Amino acid sequence: MLKSLLAASILVAVTGCATASQSSSNEQETQYQASEKAINLAHEYLLVDTHIDVPYRIRDKWDDVSVATKDGDFDYPRAVEGGLDAPFMSIYIPASYEESGGSVQLAHELIDGMEALVARAPDKFAMAYSTDDIRANKEKGLMSIALGMENGTPIEGDLDNLHMFYERGIRYITLAHSLSNHISDSSYDIRRQWDGLSPFGKKLVKEMNKVGVMVDVSHISDDAFYQAVEISEVPVIASHSSLRKYTPGFERNMSDDMLKALAENEGVIQINFGSSFLAEQANRYRDMMKKRISAVKEQYGADSEEAKRRIADIEANNPYPFATLETVLDHIDHVKALIGVEHIGVGSDYDGVGDSLPVGLKDVSDYPNLVQGLLDRGYSEKEIQMILGENLMRVWKAVEDYAEGH
Numbered sequence: 001m002l003k004s005l006l007a008a009s010i011l012v013a014v015t016g017c018a019t020a021s022q023s024s025s026n027e028q029e030t031q032y033q034a035s036e037k038a039i040n041l042a043h044e045y046l047l048v049d050t051h052i053d054v055p056y057r058i059r060d061k062w063d064d065v066s067v068a069t070k071d072g073d074f075d076y077p078r079a080v081e082g083g084l085d086a087p088f089m090s091i092y093i094p095a096s097y098e099e100s101g102g103s104v105q106l107a108h109e110l111i112d113g114m115e116a117l118v119a120r121a122p123d124k125f126a127m128a129y130s131t132d133d134i135r136a137n138k139e140k141g142l143m144s145i146a147l148g149m150e151n152g153t154p155i156e157g158d159l160d161n162l163h164m165f166y167e168r169g170i171r172y173i174t175l176a177h178s179l180s181n182h183i184s185d186s187s188y189d190i191r192r193q194w195d196g197l198s199p200f201g202k203k204l205v206k207e208m209n210k211v212g213v214m215v216d217v218s219h220i221s222d223d224a225f226y227q228a229v230e231i232s233e234v235p236v237i238a239s240h241s242s243l244r245k246y247t248p249g250f251e252r253n254m255s256d257d258m259l260k261a262l263a264e265n266e267g268v269i270q271i272n273f274g275s276s277f278l279a280e281q282a283n284r285y286r287d288m289m290k291k292r293i294s295a296v297k298e299q300y301g302a303d304s305e306e307a308k309r310r311i312a313d314i315e316a317n318n319p320y321p322f323a324t325l326e327t328v329l330d331h332i333d334h335v336k337a338l339i340g341v342e343h344i345g346v347g348s349d350y351d352g353v354g355d356s357l358p359v360g361l362k363d364v365s366d367y368p369n370l371v372q373g374l375l376d377r378g379y380s381e382k383e384i385q386m387i388l389g390e391n392l393m394r395v396w397k398a399v400e401d402y403a404e405g406h
Contacts, residue, residue: 032325032360034368038375041384042083042368046138048389050148050172050270050345051218051240052087052364053352055110066121073350073357076124078365079143086134086144086389087364088239089114090352091170093151095179095186103154104161111168114145129169131397148216148239151177152184157200159207171396172214172239175201175224184228185221187251196223197231205231212403214396217241217267218347222251225258234402235267235395240347242269242277243331250283256338263339266398268391270347271331275356277349278323278331282356285320292318325360329373332387341383345392346370 034042054065054074061071069075074087091110097103118125126137128144137144147169155161155173162173175184175197183201185192194201205228208215215236217225229236244253254262254269262269275282293311300307335344350357350364360369367388374384 032366032369032372034372035375038372039083039368041375041381042371042388045083045385046085046134046389046393047083047367048086048088048134048146048346048392049084049348049350049364050088050237050392051090051150051272051347051352052350053090053092054087055089055113056092057351058113059110064120066117066124073348073363075364076121076143078363081365082363082367084143084364084367085138086128086146088146088148088172091147091149092352093149093153093177095151095153095177095181097151098153098179098181103151104156107149107154107165108168111147111170114147118145127169129171131393131400134393146171148172148174148214150174150216150219150239151181152201152204153177153181155183155204157182159204162204162207162211162213166211166213170213172216172237173208174216174218174239175204175220175228177219180221184224186219187221188219189221192221192223194224196221196227202227202231206233209233209399209402210406212400214399217262219252222255222258225254226261229261229265229267232265234399235265236262237267237345237392237395238262238269238347240270240272240349240352242272243334245334246278246327246331247276247280247283250277253277259335259339259343263343266395268343268345268395269335270345270392271328271335272353273328273348273350273357273361274353275321275323275327275358276353278327278358279321281321282323285318289314289318320356322356323358325358325369325373327358328361328370329377332374333377336383341379341386342391342394344387346388 052074063069065075068077091107093103118127125145126142128134128146134144149170152173152175176186178188180186180189184197185194205215215232216239217228217236218238218241242253244255247253292314296307296310332344
């Protein structure tokens with residue numbers, strides 16, 4: 001994810017042919033209504049979403065997500081409506097902390113925030129540190145709060161920090177974020193200082209295996225990905241990624257060859273719902289708009305009234321091209337056809353991609369729409385159960401078992 005600030009700016013590139021009225025009418029015409037069966041399956045099956053950005057959202061602007069909230073993509077009532085059992089809350093560390101310092105403190109603050117949420121609403125939430133916790137909490141009617149660290153910067157080159165954050169509840173670590181760090185090159189960063197993983201990063205992957213922390217390959221460069229899956233003795237996850245097939249040239253997503261390597265590793269890709277991850281038109285929107293607006297400013301003067309008028313016209317006539325539920329299903333279909341349904345999961349990036357979520361999957365209440373779409377495309381109930389959570393649980397259990405033996 002590029003977080004809400006980045007995501008608002010990453011609202012990415014139309015070809016300029018859509019109009020505001022077309023976008024509005026298309027969104028209104030595309031209505032999704034889950035059947036009673038889809039709603040029941042979403043509630044019956046274990047539903048795990050490996051990437052929700054509540055911790056940083058409420059740090060920026062505090063909100064009590066144990067009750068209904070006006071803003072954001074997650075709160076408890078909507079999550080219950082959608083059938084969500086286990087959100088992995090993202091302990092997101094901006095890439096700038098690699099240079100500025102303070103990442104360890106920020107990580108602790110964000111973890112504290114999730115523990116405080118559980119303490120305020122123990123009748124609704126419970127912390128989850130294992131696959132057993134997830135299943136036990138569901139039986140009790142409690143929503144599990146699991147923790148993943150997005151950006152390994154707080155490890156600070158010290159394996160003792162990995163152990164410390166494991167004790168605090170971190171169960172996956174995204175090795176890098178939008179810039180390369182001391183662990184790995186980033187898919188977003190043209191500087192490839194390590195040609196993949198750093199020497200320390202390679203040690204870290206091995207130690208994560210031993211400790212029981214899942215290796216998350218989202219955000220890292222292609223070379224780093226291949227090195228990680230080669231080094232790891234257990235399956236890895238891509239906690240919130242989608243497919244490069246539908247976003248050509250976007251290294252943040254996974255190529256078919258990477259998917260095949262992921263399958264050999266027995267890992268899982270958790271599909272990201274952000275439109276820029278799903279559709280080429282959305283992925284290119286930001287660059288196109290930036291070029292057009294820059295050209296206007298250059299021609300008419302950045303602060304001129306004529307420039308302001310023309311920029312307003314450009315923005316009005318080129319609305320953001322949201323993806324739809326159908327686009328998400330296309331990604332799932334392709335993974336299934338290429339490597340099998342056992343390698344697919346849900347990593348929505350709710351609260352992390354700004355106003356770029358697809359029509360039909362606008363917040364955590366909409367998971368039944370995903371189930372309905374899978375039913376409509378011929379997925380069996382067993383396959384839907386795997387996608388909603390059991391594939392991720394398989395990987396997590398394999399990581400737990402390996403750590404127990406080492």
